[in-house]
Amino acid sequence: MKHNSAHLGSQKHTSRVFRRRTAAGGATGVVFLAAALLLQQVPAFAATPVNLGTATSYSVLAGTTVTNTGPTTLQRDLGVSPGTTITGFPPGNSAGATHAADAVAQQAQSDVTIAYNNAAGQPLTTSVTGDLVGRTLTEGVYGSTSSLGLSGQLTLDGQGNPNSVFVFQAASTLITASASSIILTNSAQACNVFWQVGSSATLGTASSFKGTILALTSITVETGATVEGRALARNGQVSLDTNVFTSPSCATTTATATTTATATETAAATTSATTTPSPSPTATDTTTPRANETESTPSASAVPLADTGGLGRNKGTNIDTAVSPSNGGLAVFGAIAAALAVTTAIVFAVRPVAGRRRSSQE
Structure with missing residues (x-):
């Protein structure tokens, strides 16, 4: 019985070590993934209007x-x-x-x-x-x-x-x-x-x-x-x-209305596509919000930026350009560091909860 207890204890210890290493590796992977995504979406430096x-x-x-x-x-x-x-x-x-x-x-x-x-x-x-x-x-x-x-x-x-x-x-x-x-x-x-x-x-x-x-x-x-x-x-x-x-007068038209409409239509389509039908034929359609509920619409910034292969704010930036000190690359690294800090904080905030769950299961 003592041999079996020692063996079980060894297995539990090995399992805990494995889970910890797996969690640490997963956290590192999340951090590097966040950095890679941020680098892909950092826009090229854009021009600003010249005030005459x-x-x-x-x-x-x-x-x-x-x-x-x-x-x-x-x-x-x-x-x-x-x-x-x-x-x-x-x-x-x-x-x-x-x-x-x-x-x-x-x-x-x-x-x-x-x-x-x-x-x-x-x-x-x-x-x-x-x-x-x-x-x-x-x-x-x-x-x-x-x-x-x-x-x-x-x-x-x-x-x-x-x-x-x-x-x-x-x-x-x-x-x-x-x-x-x-x-x-x-x-x-x-x-x-x-x-x-x-x-x-x-x-x-x-x-x-x-x-x-x-x-x-x-x-x-x-x-x-x-x-x-x-x-x-x-x-x-x-x-x-x-x-x-x-005279080079400017039109006042903006793309705000189109962007908002697109975001709203995307949210509506996603809600409709992910709704699970009720097994009861007399149940009401759950995609229609009730009077005391508000439907969340994602902001325009949540819509992914399209990469059309050119230059400007709407494209992914060549990494060499993004990190060049002459082009303000230090600002880009600052943004990456901030994103990594937030991601790391989230990962380590979640780990204690996961640890308590594992302890209760053991």
Whole structure:
């Protein structure tokens, strides 16, 4: 009997050790799984709208002079500061006000400087260089350590989000070729496209440009080029020649209603699919909430983010990009550490309960 008791005690001890090791291994697995899922869903760094302040009301604003040839039309204001010279209006026409070296133009130039620094300081989504022709880009911050050019067509895809923002950072020049064009698709809007240029920008003959140019030096808009946006030069001139500037006003439509409806429909479908039929033919349908009950609807954040293979908030991020210190990778590690801490706390909070259950069973 003593031998059997000792044998049973040994078995119980072995069983407890095995269960503890299994539980510890399971906890570790949960922690690593949580970390892997978090890394997959950390979004790429997204662009934020550049606040133009009082410069928002301008089609053209220069630092030294504005010159124009031909019947250029501006839908918004025209200004220069600290320079005083504006020539070629008429035959050019500005539908807005004209400000030359007055307090209004001075304030606008001050706001352009702030906006320029904001655009230049946003963390990269990805690096680009040279010619952007033939590319389709989703929202984000695209930076070049040298020049940017466009010899043909560039497509900016808003992916159904009218609030998607595109920021381009060129360390030196921006040059677009004759007849080049920027196409906006899937709710992308010119009001949310910004080009920060470290020296000067040139828009080619008969080209079609979208967005606001924030140039450190000068901007040249060649014959017949059209701009849905603004030409804002901090320190140099803006040269125009038979151009058309239209205002890049933003639509106010948002995707909130669609997201909420989708989440509600998903919750309803899940409730219907998981309801167990009552064995009694006269029982009431349990999927219909009673008058004193409220039905829980998951928040839009509970809906998984779709990976469409591009860049932006709605995609999974390349791990190299996510953890790069230059792209704010320390913030990502902080988020991962927080998630791991929460997961570990949950695991170790559950273990004592499991231990008490095992003890009662033994």
